[in-house]
Amino acid sequence: xxxxxxxxxxxxxxxxxxxxxxxxxxxxxxxxxxxxxxxxxxxxxxxxxxxxxxxxxxxxxxxxxxxxxxxxxxxxxxxxxxxxxxxxxxxxxxxxxxxxxxxxxxxxxxxxxxxxxxxxxxxxxxxxxxxxxxxxxxxxxxxxxxxxxxxxxxxxxxxxxxxxxxxxxxxxxxxxxxxxxxxxxxxxxxxxxxxxxxxxxxxxxxxxxxxxxxxxxxxxxxxxxxxxxxxxxxxxxxxxxxxxxxxxxxxxxxxxxxxxxxxxxxxxxxxxxxxxxxxxxxxxxxxxxxxxxxxxxxxxxxxxxxxxxxxxxxxxxxxxxxxxxxxxxxxxxxxxxxxxxxxxxxxxxxxxxxxxxxxxxxxxxxxxxxxxxxxxxxxxxxxxxxxxxxxxxxxxxxxxxxxxxxxxxxxxxxxxxxxxxxxxxxxxxxxxxxxxxxxxxxxxxxxxxxxxxxxxxxxxxxxxxxxxxxxxxxxxxxxxxxxxxxxxxxxxxxxxxxxxxxxxxxxxxxxxxxxxxxxxxxxxxxxxxxxx
Numbered sequence: 001x002x003x004x005x006x007x008x009x010x011x012x013x014x015x016x017x018x019x020x021x022x023x024x025x026x027x028x029x030x031x032x033x034x035x036x037x038x039x040x041x042x043x044x045x046x047x048x049x050x051x052x053x054x055x056x057x058x059x060x061x062x063x064x065x066x067x068x069x070x071x072x073x074x075x076x077x078x079x080x081x082x083x084x085x086x087x088x089x090x091x092x093x094x095x096x097x098x099x100x101x102x103x104x105x106x107x108x109x110x111x112x113x114x115x116x117x118x119x120x121x122x123x124x125x126x127x128x129x130x131x132x133x134x135x136x137x138x139x140x141x142x143x144x145x146x147x148x149x150x151x152x153x154x155x156x157x158x159x160x161x162x163x164x165x166x167x168x169x170x171x172x173x174x175x176x177x178x179x180x181x182x183x184x185x186x187x188x189x190x191x192x193x194x195x196x197x198x199x200x201x202x203x204x205x206x207x208x209x210x211x212x213x214x215x216x217x218x219x220x221x222x223x224x225x226x227x228x229x230x231x232x233x234x235x236x237x238x239x240x241x242x243x244x245x246x247x248x249x250x251x252x253x254x255x256x257x258x259x260x261x262x263x264x265x266x267x268x269x270x271x272x273x274x275x276x277x278x279x280x281x282x283x284x285x286x287x288x289x290x291x292x293x294x295x296x297x298x299x300x301x302x303x304x305x306x307x308x309x310x311x312x313x314x315x316x317x318x319x320x321x322x323x324x325x326x327x328x329x330x331x332x333x334x335x336x337x338x339x340x341x342x343x344x345x346x347x348x349x350x351x352x353x354x355x356x357x358x359x360x361x362x363x364x365x366x367x368x369x370x371x372x373x374x375x376x377x378x379x380x381x382x383x384x385x386x387x388x389x390x391x392x393x394x395x396x397x398x399x400x401x402x403x404x405x406x407x408x409x410x411x412x413x414x415x416x417x418x419x420x421x422x423x424x425x426x427x428x429x430x431x432x433x434x435x436x437x438x439x440x441x442x443x444x445x446x447x448x449x450x451x452x453x454x455x456x457x458x459x460x461x462x463x464x465x466x467x468x469x470x471x472x473x474x475x476x477x478x479x480x481x482x483x484x485x486x487x488x489x490x491x492x493x494x495x496x497x498x499x500x501x502x503x504x505x506x507x508x509x510x511x512x513x514x515x516x517x518x519x520x521x522x523x524x525x526x527x528x529x530x531x532x
Contacts, residue, residue: 067157067238069098070106074231075117075137082134085148085234086110087117092151105152106236111214112147114139114231118167128199130164130233138165138232141217146229148215150236153207157238161215163200164233165192175220176229182206182213184295184326184358184527186382187408187432189220192230204239204325206296221431221465221491243267250279253304262287262319268302268327276314277307286319286351294326294358300528301360305330309365310342317349324356331363334387334532336394336415336440343393345370349402355379360530365390368414371402374425378404384526386412389440395419403460404428410526411443412436420459422449422481427461435469435476436524437495442474442504448481454506456481465490470521472496475504482507493519 072095073082081098085108092107119137128135139146153159163178174192179185183206190200207213219228244264245256253274256266262285268274270293276282282304284290294301306314309332315324329346333339343366347356350373361368361383368388371378385396394415397406401423410433411417417435420426435443444464448456458481465488469476472495479487486509494517496502502517 068104068106068236069238070095070104070236071098071134072108072234072236073134073137074114074139074233076119076133079131079133082131083108085139087139088113092149107151109149109151110147111149112145114146114217115142116140128164128197134233135164135166136232138167138230140231141219141229142226143228146217146231148217148234150207150213150215151211153211153213154238155207155209155211158204158206159213160237160239161202161205161213162235162237163188163190163231164195164235165190165200165230166195166232167192167230168194168196170194170225172224173220173222174225174228174230175222176231177218177220178202178231179216179218180205180213181216182208184382185408186357191220191222192232204291248272248274250274250276253282254279257282257284257288257290260285260288262321265289265291268292268304270296270299270302272302274302274304275307276304277311281313281316281348283316283318284322284324286317287321289323289325290315290327291323291325292327294328294360294528296326298528300530301326301328303328303330303530305363306344307332309333309340309344311344312342313345313348313370315347317347317351317354320351321353322349322351322355324354324359326358328360328530329362329368330360330530331365331368331388333365333390334363334413336389336391338391340365340390343367345398349373349375349378352376352378355381357382358527359383360528361385361396362387362530362532364388366393367395367398367419369397370395370400371398371404372400373402375402375404378402379407380404381407381409384410384412384529385417386410386414386436386526386529387532389413389415391415391440394440399426399428399459401425406430407432409433410436410524411439412526413438414443415440416442416445418444420446420462422447422456422458424449424457424460424484426459427463427483427485429463429465431464431466433467434524434526435467435471436526437470437472437521439471439474442476442478443469443471444477446479446481446483446487448506452480452506454482454508456506458483458487458507461485462487464488465492468493468519469502470495470519470524472501472521476502478504479510480504480506482509486511488512490514492516495519495521 092109094103188200292302396414396417491514494502
């Protein structure tokens with residue numbers, strides 16, 4: 001999960017209350033279906049008495065100890081209880097906890113060096129809670145990635161990572177990308193130029209099987225500087241599993257969805273396959289996270305599915321701020337056959353601030369994800385979206401009257417991986433996605449609203465950059481009208497031999513730059529995938 005936002009004191013207070021360790025035995029009992037916790041080892045769960053757990057829906061209300069809070073300063077002398085990072089390649093060094101000042105088992109190493117340091121910035125991010133001595137100095141890089149490795153992490157916990165980068169009195173873009181690789185891979189961007197209020201954050205990052213997280217720091221696509229990327233401060237907070245509900249059946253899922261409140265998490269058991277055939281759709285309340293463990297130790301994660309080709313919507317956001325993470329969302333139509341006249345969608349939202357991440361979404365005759373009704377600030381990232389390909393429909397992601405940022409996804413066997421209706425009040429940015437070789441028509445699309453032709457509006461904007469297109473049987477990108485604010489196509493890699501072969505643009509208000517063609521086809525691994 002990722003965001004770039006102003007710091008919220010309420011979020012900070014919530015993070016400070018999160019626990020140090022998972023209730024391992026309790027969760028094992030729940031997932032195994034025993035429903036009873038009979039024993040706990042000392043130190044694993046302090047002060048919690050054995051108790052009978054609900055066989056239906058677990059509401060976790062235990063108070064646990066705080067997890068590790070690790071703060072790293074890049075450049076100069078770190079403030080109290082901050083850790084110093086190494087500019088050069090280094091061996092792993094133990095990190096001390098910010099709250100206790102005691103060394104932890106977590107270690108930091110610089111695997112690929114930064115280019116240099118800077119200590120004279122005038123950043124004063126008071127509202128971020130970062131001391132001036134940590135905020136005003138930094139490391140910077142140039143043309144190749146700088147890489148950090150964090151080791152010694154707890155395998156049954158996840159971690160929130162917050163990046164702060166700032167360079168004052170600078171004109172131009174210093175956009176920096178942080179690619180975080182653990183059990184799954186996620187990325188986030190920040191604009192350091194004159195930044196005093198923004199952080200870039202990723203939530204619930206699970207380490208890999210070795211207890212490690214790797215961070216690759218590179219420039220973002222908008223970066224215009226010779227000193228390409230920047231990092232002032234990194235904060236790592238342990239966020240052990242603290243689920244409000246753990247569900248395995250339709251009844252449990254419905255009960256949890258009816259009770260859950262903003263900020264709570266409904267966790268679908270990693271081995272659960274919940275059949276919603278004939279059960280309608282699940283309304284996910286505002287601010288609630290519905291998630292499972294796709295990618296954790298290579299697992300598929302829990303699945304919610306239907307076998308009815310006329311099912312309609314399966315998961316529906318019922319307010320702003322819904323998150324759907326690490327799930328399999330399966331429909332009944334994986335072929336090109338016109339199996340139904342109903343519009344079936346895996347995920348549907350008219351609300352803003354939806355996040356869909358690390359999911360496998362497939363088998364939907366209309367769309368894997370459908371956004372409409374004015375939804376904005378929608379983040380769709382790190383998913384595998386495939387086999388949504390019914391003839392005449394078949395969209396991986398369909399955007400009607402909505403705005404979305406679509407990043408780091410894999411698309412395969414869709415009629416269109418991304419499609420827009422062209423209606424005013426809609427647009428999308430698609431970046432760092434991989435389009436695999438199989439499709440039945442062009443990959444990324446924006447319709448003309450009313451027909452095909454430059455005289456028709458094609459939404460507000462289309463911004464497609466830093467993607468790789470391996471599907472060469474059809475055009476990669478087709479924009480069938482004139483977006484109000486133009487089309488930008490930049491820094492993409494195409495298997496197609498030329499721009500003419502890759503693009504079909506009806507309008508003239510286009511910015512096309514930095515793309516490469518005749519990219520060699522390679523084998524792509526989209527992550528855990530369900531056998532069809």
